[in-house]
Amino acid sequence: MKYWIRRTVSIWATVLCIVLWQLMCVVLSIEPFILPSPILVYHSLVQYHEPIMIHAMQTLFTTLVGFAIAVAFGLLLGLAIGVERAVYDGLYPMMIAFNSIPKVAIVPLLVIWFGIGTVPAILTAFLISFFPIVVNVATGLATIEPELQDVLRSLGARKRQIVMRVGIPRSMPYFFASLKVAITLAFIGSVVSESIASNAGIGYLMIAASARFDVALVFAGFVVISVMGVIMYEVTAYAERKFTFWATRANDIVT
Amino acid sequence: MTADTPFIKLDRVSLTYQSRDSSTHALDETDMTISTGEFIAVVGPSGCGKSSLLKLVSGLHPATSGNVVVAGQKVTGPLKISGMAFQNATLLPWRTTLDNVLLPLQIVEPHASRFRKHRDQYEAMAMELLKLVGLDGFETKYPWELSGGMQQRSSLCRALIHEPQMLLLDEPFGALDAFTREELWGVLQKLWMTRKPTVILVTHDLREAVYLSDTVYVMSARPGRIISKTNVALPRPRTLRDTFKPEFIEMAQNLRLQISEGMGV
Numbered sequence: 001m002k003y004w005i006r007r008t009v010s011i012w013a014t015v016l017c018i019v020l021w022q023l024m025c026v027v028l029s030i031e032p033f034i035l036p037s038p039i040l041v042y043h044s045l046v047q048y049h050e051p052i053m054i055h056a057m058q059t060l061f062t063t064l065v066g067f068a069i070a071v072a073f074g075l076l077l078g079l080a081i082g083v084e085r086a087v088y089d090g091l092y093p094m095m096i097a098f099n100s101i102p103k104v105a106i107v108p109l110l111v112i113w114f115g116i117g118t119v120p121a122i123l124t125a126f127l128i129s130f131f132p133i134v135v136n137v138a139t140g141l142a143t144i145e146p147e148l149q150d151v152l153r154s155l156g157a158r159k160r161q162i163v164m165r166v167g168i169p170r171s172m173p174y175f176f177a178s179l180k181v182a183i184t185l186a187f188i189g190s191v192v193s194e195s196i197a198s199n200a201g202i203g204y205l206m207i208a209a210s211a212r213f214d215v216a217l218v219f220a221g222f223v224v225i226s227v228m229g230v231i232m233y234e235v236t237a238y239a240e241r242k243f244t245f246w247a248t249r250a251n252d253i254v255t
Numbered sequence: 256m257t258a259d260t261p262f263i264k265l266d267r268v269s270l271t272y273q274s275r276d277s278s279t280h281a282l283d284e285t286d287m288t289i290s291t292g293e294f295i296a297v298v299g300p301s302g303c304g305k306s307s308l309l310k311l312v313s314g315l316h317p318a319t320s321g322n323v324v325v326a327g328q329k330v331t332g333p334l335k336i337s338g339m340a341f342q343n344a345t346l347l348p349w350r351t352t353l354d355n356v357l358l359p360l361q362i363v364e365p366h367a368s369r370f371r372k373h374r375d376q377y378e379a380m381a382m383e384l385l386k387l388v389g390l391d392g393f394e395t396k397y398p399w400e401l402s403g404g405m406q407q408r409s410s411l412c413r414a415l416i417h418e419p420q421m422l423l424l425d426e427p428f429g430a431l432d433a434f435t436r437e438e439l440w441g442v443l444q445k446l447w448m449t450r451k452p453t454v455i456l457v458t459h460d461l462r463e464a465v466y467l468s469d470t471v472y473v474m475s476a477r478p479g480r481i482i483s484k485t486n487v488a489l490p491r492p493r494t495l496r497d498t499f500k501p502e503f504i505e506m507a508q509n510l511r512l513q514i515s516e517g518m519g520v
Contacts, residue, residue, distance in 0.1 A: 147425075148345040154313045155363045155417070156335040165361065169349050246349045246397055 036216035041223065044216040051205065056224050058200040059190050062118055063232075066125025067186040074130040074182070075175065078137025082171065083163055088138070095134065103128045104192055111197040121193040121201060128189035129182040136178035140171025173247035176240035183232045191225060260327075262291040262453045263312060263421070268321035269478075270307050281307040283478035284321070289470075291420075294447055294454040296464035296471045298510060300518050304479030305457040309423045312455060313337050326420060335363055337421040338414030338452070342429040344406035346398035346413070353394035356381040356412045363417050384412040387449060388442050404435035408442060415450060422452040426459065437495055440466050444492055461507045461514075466493055473510060475517035482517045485510065 005012075018038045024030070025037035032040055045052065081088045103124055110120035144166055152162050194203025202221045209217035241248060265287040272279040281304040289295055297305050310316035311323050314333045323330040338359070346355045360366040360377050370377060385391050388408040398406055407427060414422060427443075428436040444467060447454055458464050464471045465487055473483045487506065489497060497503055 145343065145345050147339075147341040147343055148347075150310075150313075150315055150341075151339045151345065151359075151413075152362060154315055154333050154335075154337050154339050154423075155359050156333050157362045161362055165358065166347065169347070172349075244349075246399070 033213045033215050036219055040216045041219040044214070044220040045223065048217060048220065052202075052220060052224060055200060055202050055205040056228065058118075059121075059187070059194065059202040059225070060228055062121035062194075062201065063125050063183075063186045063190040063228075066122045066189060067129055067183055069122070069126045070130035070133060070182055070186065071179065073126070074133025074178075075137055077130075078134040078171070078175075079141065079163075079168070081134065082138035082141025083159070083167065095131065099131045103189060104196070107193050107196045110193070116197040117200065118198075120197055121190045121203075124193035125186040125189035128192075129186040132178045132181045132185070133175065136174040137171050140174035141167045144170060173240070173244040176236065176244055179236040180233055180240070183236050184229050187225060187229050187232070260291070261288045261324075262293070262326060263287065263289040263455075264322075264324040265308075265311070266322040266324070268311060268318045268323055270304065270311060270316070271319045280478040282311070282318075283480050285479065285481055287472065287481060289453060289455070292451045292453055293470065294456070294468045296456045296458055296468035297474060298458060298461060298464050298471060298514065299474030299479065300476045300514060301459075303474045303476055303517075305474060306425050307479070309339070309425055309455060309457060312421070313339065313423055334421070336419050337423050338417065338419040339423045339425070340407075340410045340414040340427045341424075342426040344398070344403075344410040346406055346409055348398055351395050351397055352385070352390065352401065352409050353378065353381055355398065355409055356384065356416050358413060359417045366417060381412065381416055384415060385409075387446060388412055402435075403431055404439060407431060407439060411443065411446060415446060415452070418450070420452055422447075422454045424454065424456045424458075426457055428463065429459065436460070436463070437498075441492075441495070443467060448492060461510045462498055462503075464510065465489075465503060465506050466498060471506075471510060473513045473517060483513050 022038050025035060030037075036044075077091075081091060106127065107120055107124055110123050114120055114123070141163070144162070148166060149162060152166065157165075190201065191203035191206075194201030195207045196203075198204045202225055206218045206221035209215075209221065265285050268282060268285045269280075270282040272281055285308070297308060299305055307316070311318055312325060312330070314323075314325075314330045314337075317331070325334060326336065346352075347358070350358070357370075357377060361370050366377065382391065382394065385394055388411060390405060390408050390412070393401065393405065398409065401409065411427070414424075424443075428439050431439065440463060447467075454468075456464070456467060468487055471485045471487060472481050473485070474480065475482045485506065489503065
């Protein structure tokens with residue numbers, strides 16, 4: 001019984017929040033264009049399910065393409081930075097500087113270069129999500145135990161061998177952990193770009209809905225993005241458990 | 256090479272670590288002569304340069320002055336004929352015990368290029384070692400499924416799998432509880448008597464030094480120098496029971512006094 005409650009506690013907490021929200025709307029009789037009740041949001045989801053579906057697919061598409069580019073690019077750059085001190089020294093300050101720029105500010109620039117729509121959304125998703133991947137992969141590589149390096153170097157191991165046999169496998173838990181952060185950031189990037197310059201995607205849908213004071217539809221957009229975010233997070237978490245079970249299992253034993 | 260020619264010879268070796276704003280004089284004019292197949296222990300106060308000695312002999316760090324000669328050759332870089340084990344077992348958590356033991360063979364030549372083709376043969380070699388240390392049946396387990404003592408046994412197997420002529424041990428049992436540690440003395444003694452590598456054991460534990468080695472060197476506080484050399488003439492194989500005998504206890508006590516003198520107490 002206790003186990004069953006623990007497994008489903010996230011569902012109960014969500015249900016509780018929705019119930020409180022509904023109660024608050026009813027008891028305080030809040031206007032639907034200020035804060036629509038969950039039931040109104042549900043009606044909106046049902047009523048507009050077709051356009052919502054089309055826009056959701058667009059957002060999912062730009063997010064996943066941007067995320068895929070971020071994974072490939074982040075992995076390669078992280079490896080380069082983690083392996084070669086000179087690359088780290090050369091690029092790290094620039095990367096931090098770049099990461100401090102709010103990506104909202106980049107979208108108009110991307111529109112000038114690539115026009116509105118799909119391309120800026122993909123690029124924004126990519127630009128916002130590659131940084132944690134780079135940092136994590138580089139950290140995994142940079143923290144190889146010195147004793148282990150001694151064992152391998154005393155055998156005449158070259159740097160490339162140490163990286164291949166130890167560095168890369170060792171950085172995989174860091175890599176998969178960063179994917180969980182990166183995928184949710186990628187959604188944010190896509191939606192931000194869509195709400196600034198696009199005529200497709202959940203971001204666009206929400207901006208259009210708020211222009212008509214259809215706040216229930218705006219909330220429906222929140223729900224759709226959140227659900228997609230949670231599903232993609234679970235997918236990356238599953239990949240993490242599957243490929244780096246040795247890292248999480250090791251922790252289980254410690255705790 | 257006969258037993259008389261020294262396998263390892265240190266000739267007035269000094270080592271100074273230079274960093275930007277300080278220099279540490281770790282070893283001072285150290286002389287040492289170790290014969291082939293000899294088991295020696297180096298004891299001394301913390302930070303006296305014991306570990307530096309291992310780095311010099313393995314070729315991981317060059318001497319500031321003096322000569323290090325191993326197997327008749329002046330050491331100028333990693334030798335590939337040494338196996339190392341540390342206080343921390345440093346096993347790879349994504350590899351099973353067997354695959355951890357096999358790691359050196361995937362790196363050191365001539366094994367690395369033959370590894371894929373002759374994997375069965377190499378696995379048999381690893382299994383033989385694992386059996387010798389009492390780990391048969393655990394070869395498919397991951398390191399995090401093993402106890403600290405078992406991890407250290409695997410680490411010893413990994414150090415020996417490529418049949419190195421020289422085994423360098425830096426406080427390998429330092430993190431273990433007393434009972435496990437004493438059990439592993441027996442395991443290491445058995446490994447040494449079977450394989451007969453030349454061993455340098457760095458330790459803080461004087462009973463461990465006397466139990467395991469033919470010769471115990473005592474080093475002074477930094478900068479480290481050899482201040483005494485004690486031959487342990489007790490018969491082999493030694494047992495835990497031997498550690499309670501008067502001559503054993505007396506030897507350990509003498510070493511303890513020498514260390515205090517070396518610290519200037």
